[in-house]
Ligand code: AHM
């Protein structure tokens with residue numbers, strides 16, 4: 581029986597810890613370091629979940645008055661989540677360096693002997709923090725290229741989407757869900773707060789090949805590239821549902837389970853796209869491909885988009901295979917028509 585068969589056969593009720601251990605046992609040369617790192621992320625997620633649940637009761641909502649490297653106002657919970665993840669990853673000992681949306685430079689953990697680096701958006705969907713709408717954490721893990729025992733250089737983070745060894749997200753929603761991949765399918769775990777455990781609840785997630793949900797910020801419609809406007813017209817003609825909450829993890833998770841497509845194209849305000857390649861687009865692209873879907877930046881496979889700097893932005897089109905392919909087809913047709921003129 582392969583590990584995948586075993587996973588499918590597992591009854592719901594398997595804890596994340598146990599699942600990670602089984603996964604590790606399936607690889608005879610695994611050292612357990614990646615497993616420990618995933619556990620550390622889960623611990624931080626539980627703590628962040630607790631902090632988020634207190635929002636409104638204690639003073640953790642609202643802005644702090646500072647802005648991050650992208651010039652966006654930092655929310656208190658953004659910073660709390662950032663600190664919690666940094667602490668868990670530093671104390672866990674498996675990570676040599678971290679890139680966070682909330683810090684301009686690489687955070688050195690002091691664990692120069694560690695073999696992994698992590699890129700993270702500790703709390704995504706900032707505009708929804710104060711209003712009790714779902715928010716999330718997105719993470720991406722790479723094996724370092726630089727020699728163990730040295731400080732991690734920038735290049736360890738600029739390996740490109742295909743070099744990811746694991747990626748995942750936590751959705752703090754109607755329940756808290758952790759979804760991740762190590763390149764062998766995608767699995768989701770729901771947090772049972774009274775037991776303090778994540779339990780396997782979505783084994784071997786596959787995104788439906790087709791969907792009838794499209795997610796985009798329609799307020800930017802005047803800036804949409806023509807192929808996207810045309811595709812959206814098709815969606816409307818087909819009476820598809822428009823669903824957009826403005827929390828990438830929430831919008832992504834819904835479309836992953838139900839089938840759908842999410843776009844953040846270039847706009848006048850954000851000509852290179854709004855979302856960050858390293859800790860938003862790459863990890864979700866890895867997950868969607870592992871779940872049988874597709875991700876592009878409107879021009880090429882997202883995982884192959886070249887990364888030159890830590891906080892680089894990208895356009896994103898991600899979701900059910902047939903929907904993304906249809907957008908690609910329209911884009912190609914438009915380009916050919918333009919070239920023929
Ligand atoms: P953030 O990292 O500052 O929270 O921004 C990312 C968020 C995504 O969660 C979401 O999909 C997008 O920005 C929403 O942007 P907009 O409000 O422009 O539609």
Ligand code: MG
Pocket residue numbers: 681701703704705860
């Ligand atoms: Mg973000």
